[in-house]
Amino acid sequence: MIFQEKGHIVDNLYVTGIPWSPVYLLGSETPVLFEAGFYCMGRYYERDIKNIIKDKKPPILFLTHVHWDHCGAVSYLKNVFPGLKIAASKRAAEIIERPNAQRLIDEFSRRIVPLIENIPGIEKDVLLTDGFKPFVIDVILEDNDRVSIEEGLSVEVLNTPGHTRDMLSYYIPEKKILFATEAAGCMGRSGKMVAEFIVDFDLYIRSLKRLAELDVAVLCQGHHFVFTDESVKEHFKLSFEAAETFKKNVEELIASGVSEDDVVTIIKSKEYDPNPAPKQLEMAYLMSLKARVSHIASRYKEKHKIIDIKAD
Numbered sequence: 001m002i003f004q005e006k007g008h009i010v011d012n013l014y015v016t017g018i019p020w021s022p023v024y025l026l027g028s029e030t031p032v033l034f035e036a037g038f039y040c041m042g043r044y045y046e047r048d049i050k051n052i053i054k055d056k057k058p059p060i061l062f063l064t065h066v067h068w069d070h071c072g073a074v075s076y077l078k079n080v081f082p083g084l085k086i087a088a089s090k091r092a093a094e095i096i097e098r099p100n101a102q103r104l105i106d107e108f109s110r111r112i113v114p115l116i117e118n119i120p121g122i123e124k125d126v127l128l129t130d131g132f133k134p135f136v137i138d139v140i141l142e143d144n145d146r147v148s149i150e151e152g153l154s155v156e157v158l159n160t161p162g163h164t165r166d167m168l169s170y171y172i173p174e175k176k177i178l179f180a181t182e183a184a185g186c187m188g189r190s191g192k193m194v195a196e197f198i199v200d201f202d203l204y205i206r207s208l209k210r211l212a213e214l215d216v217a218v219l220c221q222g223h224h225f226v227f228t229d230e231s232v233k234e235h236f237k238l239s240f241e242a243a244e245t246f247k248k249n250v251e252e253l254i255a256s257g258v259s260e261d262d263v264v265t266i267i268k269s270k271e272y273d274p275n276p277a278p279k280q281l282e283m284a285y286l287m288s289l290k291a292r293v294s295h296i297a298s299r300y301k302e303k304h305k306i307i308d309i310k311a312d
Helices: 039-053 074-080 090-096 099-111 113-117 201-212 230-255 260-271 282-303
Strands: 013-016 023-026 032-034 060-062 085-089 139-141 146-150 153-159 168-172 177-179 218-220 226-228
Touching (some): 039 074, 039 113, 090 099, 226 230, 230 282, 260 282
Antiparallel strands (some): 013 023, 153 168, 218 226
């Protein structure tokens, strides 16, 4: 099955806030949070989480990476849940301390507010509009770490770079739940799978293969959908196909003499423009797309010894 609404999924797993960019809650005896979504949705995440866990306090929140739409509400959630520890990779901890990273997260966090206000059912006066608040990572995680949550429940840490270099995925073996977000690709609301390598195609494929080998009953992607049972296998199949298709398309366009800027325009018209709202900020999408196109184009030109000569 494919879930695209907030609320209970399976086995005490919940989507809170907004499916577009959720905070995942595992409502065990010791509740656990994964991801921190949009800053402006902080009160929504809080409300949904508290409605489920009542007076319990989640001790830890796991971040896959520190893109603005995955870590936005961290500071807010730390304030409303005293003692909450934020866990992520060492590289994520280094990135989030950079002033330029904080400025970009704040800019995107502000730009998304008008789009969210247009979603039916959103209470505008509940949204946070005062801008992103920086935070620090409390717990540094490494590949193959195992975090014990309670008896019979643990979180395995997998280093899965490719989308970003700080990317971690989290697997709960006792429940066969995988939080891979963009490390495993991302299906848009049009049903089209997007290959989400931004920094390294080969690392992305390697991470995909590692994740696909796990025994997964529930796959939580970064946005919009949760996949269960047979749809998990189909998701991985489509993710591999999307990556290879993207690579082939860019290489063929570059080989035919199309400029990288025009390649970006062509792919955007097929990948982003047909997607129904709500969808990723166009500015953020273009940053990602340009990085993906540039990466593949550079590899292709190096392999075929193509030299760009640009006029002054």
